[in-house]
Amino acid sequence: MKLDNINDYIIDFSLAINIGKSKLIEYGIFPIKEFGIYILVAIINEQIDKSKIEELFNKPIKCIKISKKVFEFEINYLEFKYEICNLAKQSILLSDENDINISSIFLFSDSLLEFAIFVKASDIHIETTKDSVVIRIRIDGILVQFFKLCYELYYILSSSIKLFTSLDISQKRLPQNGRFSKNILDLDYDFRVSILPTISGESIVIRILDNQKAFIGLEDIGFSDDVYAKISKNISYTQGMILITGPTGSGKTTTLYSILNRLNHNQMKIITLEDPIEYNIDGIQQVNINSDIGLDYEIVLKNILRQDPDILMIGEIRDSKTLQVAIQASLTGHLVIATLHTNDAIKTINRLLDLKAEPFLIASTLRLIVSQRLIRVLCENCKIQVEVDGLRVYKAVGCAKCNLSGYSDRTIITESLEIDEKISQMINAKTDIANILQYASYKTINNNSYQKVLDGIISLEEYYRHEI
Numbered sequence: 460m461k462l463d464n465i466n467d468y469i470i471d472f473s474l475a476i477n478i479g480k481s482k483l484i485e486y487g488i489f490p491i492k493e494f495g496i497y498i499l500v501a502i503i504n505e506q507i508d509k510s511k512i513e514e515l516f517n518k519p520i521k522c523i524k525i526s527k528k529v530f531e532f533e534i535n536y537l538e539f540k541y542e543i544c545n546l547a548k549q550s551i552l553l554s555d556e557n558d559i560n561i562s563s564i565f566l567f568s569d570s571l572l573e574f575a576i577f578v579k580a581s582d583i584h585i586e587t588t589k590d591s592v593v594i595r596i597r598i599d600g601i602l603v604q605f606f607k608l609c610y611e612l613y614y615i616l617s618s619s620i621k622l623f624t625s626l627d628i629s630q631k632r633l634p635q636n637g638r639f640s641k642n643i644l645d646l647d648y649d650f651r652v653s654i655l656p657t658i659s660g661e662s663i664v665i666r667i668l669d670n671q672k673a674f675i676g677l678e679d680i681g682f683s684d685d686v687y688a689k690i691s692k693n694i695s696y697t698q699g700m701i702l703i704t705g706p707t708g709s710g711k712t713t714t715l716y717s718i719l720n721r722l723n724h725n726q727m728k729i730i731t732l733e734d735p736i737e738y739n740i741d742g743i744q745q746v747n748i749n750s751d752i753g754l755d756y757e758i759v760l761k762n763i764l765r766q767d768p769d770i771l772m773i774g775e776i777r778d779s780k781t782l783q784v785a786i787q788a789s790l791t792g793h794l795v796i797a798t799l800h801t802n803d804a805i806k807t808i809n810r811l812l813d814l815k816a817e818p819f820l821i822a823s824t825l826r827l828i829v830s831q832r833l834i835r836v837l838c839e840n841c842k843i844q845v846e847v848d849g850l851r852v853y854k855a856v857g858c859a860k861c862n863l864s865g866y867s868d869r870t871i872i873t874e875s876l877e878i879d880e881k882i883s884q885m886i887n888a889k890t891d892i893a894n895i896l897q898y899a900s901y902k903t904i905n906n907n908s909y910q911k912v913l914d915g916i917i918s919l920e921e922y923y924r925h926e927i
Contacts, residue, residue: 460505460522460524461524462524462525462526463501463523463524463525465489465491465501465523465525465529465533466593466604466607467607468491468492468499468607469492469591469607469608469609470491470492470540470544470607471490471491471492471493472537472540472541472544472545473541473545474490474491474492474493474498474516475489475490475533475537475541476537476538476541478490478515478516480534480537482515483534484534486507486511486512486515487502487503487504487507487530488500488501488502488503488507488512489501489502489525489530489533489534490516491523493518494521496518496519497518497519497520497521498516498518498519498520498521499520499521499522499523500512500516500520500521500522500523501522501523501524501525501529501530501533502522502523502524502525503524503525503526503527503530505524507522509522528857528863531857531863532862532863535859535862535863536605539574539577540605540606542570543567543570543571543574543606544606544608546563546566546567546570547567547606547608547609547612548609549563549566549567550563550564550566550567550612550615550616551609551611551612551615554615561619561622564615564616564619565619565623567616568616568619568620568623569641569643571583571594572641572643572648572650572665572667573643573644574605575596575665575667576643576644576648576667578596578598578862579598579599579868580596580597580598580667581597581598581600581666581667581708582596582597582664582665582666582667583595583596583597583664583665583667584596584597584602584662584663584664585616585662585663585664585665586657586662586663587610587613587657587659587660587661587662588610588659589610589659590610591607591608591609591610592606592607592608592609592610592612592613592616593606593607593608594606594607594608598862598864599835599864599866599867599868599869600708600833600835600869601835601864603862603864613660613661616663617631617654617660617661617663620652620654620663620665621635621637621654623639624637624638624639624652625637626652626654631656631661632656633656634653634654634655634656635652635653635654636651636652636653636654636735637651637652638650638651638652638735639652646669646670646671647670648667648668648669648670649668649670649737649738650665650666650667650668651665651666651668651735651737652664652665652666653666668737668738670738672713672716672738673716673720673737673738673739673740674716674720675713675716675717676717676720676721677690677691677717677718677720677721679717680710680713680714680717680871681870681871682871682873683873683902683907685875685902686829686873686874686875689827689829689875689877690718690827690829690875693826693827693877694718694721694722694794694796696794696826697769697792697793697794698789698790698791698792698793698794699789699794699795699824699825699826700785700786700789700795700796700797700824700825700826701718701794701795701796701797701826701827701828701829702776702797702798702799702807702825702827702828702829703715703796703797703798703799703829703831704798704799704800704801704803704804704807704828704829704830704831705798705800705801705830705831705832706800706802706832707800708833709831709832709833710831710832710833710871711798711831712737712774712798714829714831715772715774715796715798716737716738716740718772718796719731719740719743719770719772719796720740722770723740723742723743724742725742727769727770728744728766728767728768728769728770729742729743729744729768729769729770729771729772730743730744730745730746730763730766730768730770730771730772731743731744731745731746731771731772731773731774732746732748732756732759732760732763732771732772732773732774733745733746733747733748733772733774734747734748734749734750734756734774734775735747735748744766744768746759746763748774756773756777756778756780756781756784757780757781757784760773760781760784760785760788761784763788764788764791764793768793769793769794770793770794770795770796771785771788771793771794771795771796772795772796772797773785773795773796773797773798774797774798775797775798775799775800776797776798776799776814778814779814779815779816782811782814782815782816783815783816785797786816786820786821786824789824790820790823790824795824799811801830802830802927803830803874803903803904803927804828804829804830804874804875804876804901805876805892805895805896805899806892807828807830807876808821808825808828808886808892808895809892811825818886818887818888818889819887821886822878822883822884822886822887823883825878825883825886826877826878827875827876827877827878828875828876828878829873829874829875830873830874830875830876830904831871831872831873831874831904832871832872832873832904832908832925833869833870833871833872834869834870834871834872834908834911834917834921834925835864835866835868835869835917835918835921836866836867836868836869836870836916836917837853837854837855837865837866837867837915837916837917837918838855838856838857838858838860838861838864838865838866838867839867840858840860840861840867841855841856841857841858841860841861841865842854842855842856842865842915842918843856844915847919852912852913852915852918852919853915853918854918854919854920855918855920865918866921870911870916870917872904872907872908872911872925873904873907874901874902874903874904874906874907875901876899876901881898882895882898882899885898903927904925904927905926905927908921908922908925908926909922
């Protein structure tokens with residue numbers, strides 16, 4: 460009997476609630492849905508006595524097989540899922556297309572947000588298929604499907620999210636972006652919303668912004684001693700350019716805000732250009748880029764120097780024009796801190812050349828490149844030591860404390876390239892980056908990551924997943 464995907468079904472959690480957790484665990488079963496004359500039940504052991512289960516439900520059953528870990532996942536979140544799905548049903552029953560029941564859908568939305576925060580999620584993905592609404596939650600960088608609900612919920616949920624983000628409820632053909640704030644479990648959170656029309660409805664992504672993360676100290680991020688020392692040294696200069704690089708979701712924004720918090724005092728005027736602003740910081744002038752009205756990076760950067768700033772933070776260098784103005788600002792007595800999408804520190808030089816920056820300008824302005832990733836940390840409660848090719852390492856297992864993933868939270872892995880006089884000369888002379896790398900001889904992200912494997916912090920699987 461092959462394993463089935465329980466996520467293919469819209470689960471009626473009331474069936475499991477009525478039986479009770481202890482019985483479900485005893486029999487190794489999880490009821491999915493009632494279909495007229497029978498109940499579909501997920502099992503973990505094919506040798507199960509079907510007659511006993513049918514006696515339990517007082518109805519014939521049909522079985523699908525699931526893994527033990529999937530079973531434990533469903534048992535672990537049974538009460539949460541039952542409550543949220545029950546609120547979803549109420550929202551559908553009490554609303555129709557012309558009259559949304561605000562109180563019921565807001566209860567559902569609040570419960571969903573609370574649940575996402577409880578499991579330490581960074582994003583909620585609400586997606587439509589032909590016949591359902593799927594809700595996936597990103598935890599430690601990995602998307603996990605938690606709910607599959609009736610398609611009827613889509614219109615109600617979409618309209619309510621647009622309502623409390625002040626978006627156009629009637630607009631379903633164009634992308635929309637908004638944000639809202641809420642106090643949940645006595646903490647303030649900001650939520651950024653992106654809505655994208657798709658062939659089957661809309662894809663809605665809610666980014667959870669924990670305001671506490673805007674104030675993480677630079678020393679608390681998790682940089683190695685040498686990288687931390689280089690950052691601390693280079694942000695003390697009054698001019699030049701510092702680049703934080705890495706893919707989307709690698710923690711670049713957190714690093715930027717930590718640097719800004721370190722530099723934020725009355726003797727400095729700091730201006731940021733962000734698209735969008737993620738966290739509000741007192742004492743810093745933050746500009747929200749809005750290309751729809753012509754307020755783009757190029758326009759703002761051309762005028763920003765008249766504001767007499769000491770430090771500029773550019774959320775992302777996306778094109779050659781933005782880079783040219785950033786270089787110009789760093790040449791004229793300003794410290795410029797920005798992000799760039801590159802895989803590693805050394806390739807950042809090639810990326811700057813691709814963006815039409817002159818080698819002599821890069822050489823004279825660039826001070827430091829920090830490349831980073833976020834990598835999942837093994838759960839201390841359930842990790843076990845194993846031997847792989849003669850090497851003693853730890854592997855992920857999974858328990859209730861880590862959402863059965865085997866991992867709990869993430870840590871940063873980094874590499875940094877400081878531009879000294881020799882490297883500056885090599886860039887100016889258009890030296891091949893392989894030669895620059897040979898001269899610089901810094902600890903790479905792979906080195907940093909492998910050391911964390913040896914230290915028992917991450918698994919080999921995570922190391923290979925992030926290997927460059």
